[in-house]
Amino acid sequence: MSTHADLLETLRGIVGAANVLTEGDLSAWEMDWRKRERGKALAVVRPGNTDEVAQVVKACAAAKVSMVPQGGNTGMVVGSTPDATGEQVVLSLTRMNKIRTMDGGNLTVTVEAGCILQTLQEACEEAGYLFPLSLAAEGSCTIGGNLGTNAGGTQVVRFGNTRELCLGLEVVTAQGEVWNGLTGLRKDNTGYDLRHLFIGSEGTLGVITAAVMKLYPLPAAQLTALCAVPSLDAAVELLGLAHKTLSSGLTGFEVMGQFALSLVVKHFPQQRVPFHETSPYCVVLEHSDNVSESRAREQLERLLEAALEQGCATDAVVAENITQARALWHIRESIPLAQAQEGLNIKHDISIAVSRIPAFVQETDAALAQAFPGARLVNYGHLGDGNLHYNVQAPADTDAEAFLRDQEKPINALVYAAVDRYNGSISAEHGIGSLKRDKLAEHKSPVALALMRDIKKALDPHNLMNPGRVVNL
Ligand code: FAD
Ligand code: 2HG
Ligand code: ZN
Numbered sequence: 001m002s003t004h005a006d007l008l009e010t011l012r013g014i015v016g017a018a019n020v021l022t023e024g025d026l027s028a029w030e031m032d033w034r035k036r037e038r039g040k041a042l043a044v045v046r047p048g049n050t051d052e053v054a055q056v057v058k059a060c061a062a063a064k065v066s067m068v069p070q071g072g073n074t075g076m077v078v079g080s081t082p083d084a085t086g087e088q089v090v091l092s093l094t095r096m097n098k099i100r101t102m103d104g105g106n107l108t109v110t111v112e113a114g115c116i117l118q119t120l121q122e123a124c125e126e127a128g129y130l131f132p133l134s135l136a137a138e139g140s141c142t143i144g145g146n147l148g149t150n151a152g153g154t155q156v157v158r159f160g161n162t163r164e165l166c167l168g169l170e171v172v173t174a175q176g177e178v179w180n181g182l183t184g185l186r187k188d189n190t191g192y193d194l195r196h197l198f199i200g201s202e203g204t205l206g207v208i209t210a211a212v213m214k215l216y217p218l219p220a221a222q223l224t225a226l227c228a229v230p231s232l233d234a235a236v237e238l239l240g241l242a243h244k245t246l247s248s249g250l251t252g253f254e255v256m257g258q259f260a261l262s263l264v265v266k267h268f269p270q271q272r273v274p275f276h277e278t279s280p281y282c283v284v285l286e287h288s289d290n291v292s293e294s295r296a297r298e299q300l301e302r303l304l305e306a307a308l309e310q311g312c313a314t315d316a317v318v319a320e321n322i323t324q325a326r327a328l329w330h331i332r333e334s335i336p337l338a339q340a341q342e343g344l345n346i347k348h349d350i351s352i353a354v355s356r357i358p359a360f361v362q363e364t365d366a367a368l369a370q371a372f373p374g375a376r377l378v379n380y381g382h383l384g385d386g387n388l389h390y391n392v393q394a395p396a397d398t399d400a401e402a403f404l405r406d407q408e409k410p411i412n413a414l415v416y417a418a419v420d421r422y423n424g425s426i427s428a429e430h431g432i433g434s435l436k437r438d439k440l441a442e443h444k445s446p447v448a449l450a451l452m453r454d455i456k457k458a459l460d461p462h463n464l465m466n467p468g469r470v471v472n473l
Helices: 003-015 050-062 117-126 143-149 194-198 234-251 258-267 295-310 321-335 335-342 354-371 401-420 437-443 446-459
Strands: 039-046 067-070 086-091 099-103 108-112 166-173 178-181 206-214 221-229 252-258 281-289 315-318 350-352 376-382 389-394
Touching: 003 039, 003 050, 050 067, 050 086, 050 099, 050 166, 050 178, 050 206, 067 143, 067 206, 099 117, 108 117, 108 143, 143 206, 166 194, 178 194, 221 234, 221 252, 221 295, 221 321, 221 446, 234 252, 234 281, 234 354, 252 258, 252 321, 252 335, 258 335, 281 295, 281 321, 295 315, 321 335, 335 376, 335 389, 354 376, 354 389, 354 401, 389 401, 401 437
Parallel strands: 039 086, 067 086
Antiparallel strands: 099 108, 108 206, 166 178, 166 206, 221 281, 221 315, 252 281, 252 376, 350 389, 376 389
């Protein structure tokens, strides 16, 4: 019997034959969400608890077979699918989906890594709490994947990234040991903070099996407005006004360029999209208040009146109820899907100091238009925290695949050089995966890269956890 056959037999013994998938259509685990690459797995292994994860990791390590931790497989940077060798095990966490405990006194929830984000949000809401992480993939991404990528989403302006929401982890190390760090403490300075090493490590240092996450009281009111804004400068001015008027009540501030909105209208014609024909940009703004709906409305109206008077908004609608609020958010959340419908595209998930975003966009739009005539710029994102999805769609009526093959590298080079000039980041929230690994090496300082490699070698000396992702050894 070959080594691989022996390993598969051992894995079946650990998780049960039904949870070691080797045949049939495995595309859900082998193909990334953006359909950029299709890998081939030795097997998809689906452990049901932490002990099984530890045994699987030990068995794979003994057989020198590398592993790719996977949650909902909604990642954007080809980081959660196997390579093409047919020699990697996909370690799918989706069976580990329990909410273990909720502690109202401590305002924490302890949850397994494979729990779908929306399931967690809903369970918390039912118990009277807010779990504020929110992103368009929430119906299928998992909390383990959110932690693995340190996901951002639409509430970062108030609540921070996934990292800021996490108070503890349980991790299976690359050696198959279990580190239980599920204390849920808000203060703990007993040495290096291991939790922060694993968050955002994209499965390259160990497998997150559970986490303690922060809860917040449910707000008394949550109001959503859509504002037409005449320019990005005006959007930044509106943001400043919103911070001043609403303070910590500002829970969402998303910008959408006109072309991004036109793609939503084109591919989802049933959606009503106010102002898309008349305004170069729109902003979705959310205001939450812990006191009352009437106070929230009064504060929001005060903000919008001031914005209209100052000219940083030219029009605005406020959702009257939850259905209307959802419809406004749905416009914003549909943009990545509309882009996917329009065809393969180049994504730039960048961050820049909020105040410098208008100048960056003006300069880079002009440079791209000159160098790549016809390329369509799809600009939208989390302006409240300085993160833009500065994406590029192939010219209309051209072969998108050929466009990406020929132009992705020079377009990336142009955009990332501008990001460097503006002291920004080439990956604000989606991570590095394999898609941006070589770019990371070009844009991170040699000292930072060397430290990252040292950490990788110390925690995963045999390079078995998601090798080739984030950093190359
Ligand atoms: P996967 O895609 O399965 O994995 C992502 C990475 O995490 C991989 O490197 C994987 O190896 C690692 N990983 C997964 N589980 C574990 C684990 N248990 N332990 C260790 N490592 C693990 N991202 C944002 O940040 N903000 C957004 O607003 C946003 N919006 C999105 C909208 C759409 C429509 C889509 C498709 C994606 C969006 N994303 C966004 C990207 C994606 O949803 C996030 O990166 C999400 O956090 C990934 O979760 P997942 O469970 O799908 O992880
Ligand atoms: C979002 O904010 C996601 O909608 C996806 O991060 C962004 O598809 C993209 O470029
Ligand atoms: Zn985003």
